Amino acid sequence: MNYSFCGKSGLQLPKISLGLWHNFGYVDDYEEAKQMVIYAFEQGITHFDLANNYGPPPGSAESNFGKILKENLAAHRDEMVISSKAGYLMWPGPYGNGGSRKYLISSLDQSLKRTGLEYFDIFYSHRYDSETPIEETMQALVDIVKQGKALYAGISNYPPEQARQAMTYLREAHVPCLIYQGKYSMFNRMPEDEILPVTDEYGSGFIAFSPLAQGVLTDKYLNGIPEHSRAADTTGFLKREQVREELVAKVKQLNEIAVQRGQTMAEMALSWALRDKRVTSLIVGTRTVDQLKDNLKALENLSFSEEKLSRIDTILDGATL
Numbered sequence: 001m002n003y004s005f006c007g008k009s010g011l012q013l014p015k016i017s018l019g020l021w022h023n024f025g026y027v028d029d030y031e032e033a034k035q036m037v038i039y040a041f042e043q044g045i046t047h048f049d050l051a052n053n054y055g056p057p058p059g060s061a062e063s064n065f066g067k068i069l070k071e072n073l074a075a076h077r078d079e080m081v082i083s084s085k086a087g088y089l090m091w092p093g094p095y096g097n098g099g100s101r102k103y104l105i106s107s108l109d110q111s112l113k114r115t116g117l118e119y120f121d122i123f124y125s126h127r128y129d130s131e132t133p134i135e136e137t138m139q140a141l142v143d144i145v146k147q148g149k150a151l152y153a154g155i156s157n158y159p160p161e162q163a164r165q166a167m168t169y170l171r172e173a174h175v176p177c178l179i180y181q182g183k184y185s186m187f188n189r190m191p192e193d194e195i196l197p198v199t200d201e202y203g204s205g206f207i208a209f210s211p212l213a214q215g216v217l218t219d220k221y222l223n224g225i226p227e228h229s230r231a232a233d234t235t236g237f238l239k240r241e242q243v244r245e246e247l248v249a250k251v252k253q254l255n256e257i258a259v260q261r262g263q264t265m266a267e268m269a270l271s272w273a274l275r276d277k278r279v280t281s282l283i284v285g286t287r288t289v290d291q292l293k294d295n296l297k298a299l300e301n302l303s304f305s306e307e308k309l310s311r312i313d314t315i316l317d318g319a320t321l
């Protein structure tokens with residue numbers, strides 16, 4: 001595994017991290033989930049990304065991860081970087097959603113209980129909440145770190161201007177923003193112009209989520225929607241209609257370049273997302289150990305010729321998912 005320093009911090013993250021948004025809830029195959037976590041760790045994937053609401057049902061990915069950790073990897077806690085988040089709807093009423101101090105701190109306490117952990121390595125504000133003063137959300141992160149319930153603070157999905165405000169606040173409070181977590185893939189290039197300049201300026205790392213566009217940037221949808229796929233799952237966040245013909249046509253063309261590079265489509269999409277050194281790590285989500293094995297192979301071929309990069313740009317032509 002290759003590791004990179006996360007921004008200007010002393011914390012190194014693996015180039016590929018594992019996310020537990022899908023495939024780790026009570027509705028999923030626990031045995032496969034367990035094998036994925038163990039295999040990931042054996043391969044040097046030290047970073048596992050959670051959030052309060054991952055499941056389904058919400059909270060169950062944290063509970064399952066806690067169980068896997070306790071029963072298989074308990075002796076290795078200090079070799080791992082485990083993150084969680086709060087920001088989206090978690091429980092009814094005014095205190096289970098958003099960016100209030102009340103929500104962030106109570107949700108973090110619940111996440112610690114579910115996972116059985118004493119602390120998270122990284123705790124994120126999962127989204128910007130325009131109804132809460134940003135100072136309140138950031139001070140909650142500062143206090144969480146000062147109380148030792150998390151070692152570092154991060155933000156996710158913040159628009160560029162609010163990301164600047166958040167990072168300025170955290171810097172002045174001497175709890176610099178460790179990391180920004182944002183959607184980034186061939187089908188979502190917004191961070192290139194809008195977020196990476198901010199993370200670079202503030203010395204924060206950047207970790208990409210959904211680098212495979214939830215599976216669309218693999219070969220799985222080239223001939224329709226297979227039964228075992230996120231788009232076919234009723235509990236998945238990828239809807240059938242999002243797998244648009246025009247996107248699949250582009251993936252077919254991209255797949256030809258992948259074949260020329262001796263890679264699968266998934267491998268190439270991941271290699272491509274790592275070509276910018278400001279991208280600290282990619283969080284992949286996997287359904288099976290085999291998918292994870294495939295994704296790790298991306299690290300064997302990270303260089304692109306200018307000609308291939310420009311051909312990829314031409315194919316993508318601003319397409320977004």
Ligand SMILES: NC(=O)c1ccc[n+]([C@@H]2O[C@H](COP(=O)([O-])OP(=O)(O)OC[C@H]3O[C@@H](n4cnc5c(N)ncnc54)[C@H](OP(=O)(O)O)[C@@H]3O)[C@@H](O)[C@H]2O)c1
Binds near residue numbers: 211216218219286290
């Ligand atoms: N901060 C945020 O708001 C936010 C939002 C979303 C995600 N995240 C984080 O980012 C992580 C990753 O997100 P994601 O799951 O959308 O990532 P992704 O890597 O773009 O998509 C994962 C899906 O792609 C398919 N896949 C993966 N590897 C494959 C391979 N080698 N060949 C064929 N198909 C493959 C699988 O789909 P099938 O299930 O169809 O097989 C898998 O479930 C999450 O777990 C979470 O930790 C954060």
